[in-house]
Amino acid sequence: MNADPEVMKYFPSVLSSDQSDLFAETIQMGLEERDFGLWALQLREGEEDEGPFVGFVGLSAPLWTAAFTPCVEIGWRLHRDHWGMGYATEAATRILDYSFTRLDLGEVVSFASVMNLRSIAVMQRLGMHRDLEEDFAHPLVDASDRLSRHALYRMTKRVWTSSNRTQISPAGA
Ligand SMILES: CC(C)(COP(=O)(O)OP(=O)(O)OC[C@H]1O[C@@H](n2cnc3c(N)ncnc32)[C@H](O)[C@@H]1OP(=O)(O)O)[C@@H](O)C(=O)NCCC(=O)NCCS
Known part of the structure; x- marks a missing residue:
């Protein structure tokens, strides 16, 4: 997955095998230390969770500073x-529900390069809200880079709870 140029199109580069393994180890350590992180997705086959690895979806707390951090x-x-x-x-629907009901977070944000329409479409399917005035230049990306401009989407506990989004049940649920 991390070596696929199409998957990594909106990141600075693909990952080598070593970089990908290190990333996975870092994710695993984070999951052991906190109640959240980037969870691996696996397809269910029958009653068993033995289907193929699909990817990851999860929560993280950026270490860099922007108008909307900490978040x-x-x-x-x-x-x-x-x-x-x-x-x-x-998966994101389940994780947002966990964020607001179990972790008791007040808000969860998501962001992507404005060119990453597939990722932005996920945010929109989740009912997250974008204020165009909050679009930002990612602080870790060179301002002249095509990936600099990012869209920020927000979901609050109040909106999530009142919209009853937990009832969504996409394919494969
Ligand atoms: C971003 C990414 C995870 C989105 O994946 P995705 O498959 O498009 O998103 P979803 O899993 O929500 O699936 C939505 C698609 O499934 C379809 N679909 C089928 N059944 C569905 C259902 N029950 N519910 C919702 N969508 C359904 C939708 O119509 C949509 O298809 P479309 O792309 O033809 O419009 C994926 O493109 C990716 O991994 N990109 C590379 C990594 C990346 O850029 N990450 C984000 C960095 S900010």
Whole structure:
């Protein structure tokens, strides 16, 4: 997944095998230390959770500073074989519900390069809200880079709870 140029199109580069393994180890350590992180997705086959690895969806807290930080961000990356099935939206729906009911967060944000329309479409399917005035230049990306401009989407506990989004049940649920 991390070596696929199409999957990594809106990141600075693909990852080597070593970089990908290190990333996975870092994610695993984070999950052992906190109640949240980037969870691996696996398809269910029958009653068993033994289907193929799909990708990850989860929560993280950016270490850099922007107008909207500190914050908790929801993000996703799926193997290309599993795009177009609703899996990112399905997992993110469960995770937003967990964020507001179990972690008791007041808000979760998400952001992507303004060119990353597939990722932005997930945010929109989740009912997240974008204020165009909050679009920002990602502080870790060179201002002249095509990936600099990012869209910011927000979901608050109040809106999530009142919209009853937990009832969404995409394919594969
Ligand atoms: C961003 C990313 C996770 C989106 O994946 P995706 O498959 O498009 O998103 P979803 O899993 O929500 O699936 C939605 C698609 O499934 C379809 N779908 C089928 N059944 C569905 C259902 N029950 N519910 C919702 N969508 C469904 C939708 O119509 C949509 O298809 P479309 O792309 O033809 O419009 C994926 O493109 C990706 O991994 N990109 C690379 C990594 C990346 O850029 N991450 C974000 C960085 S900010």
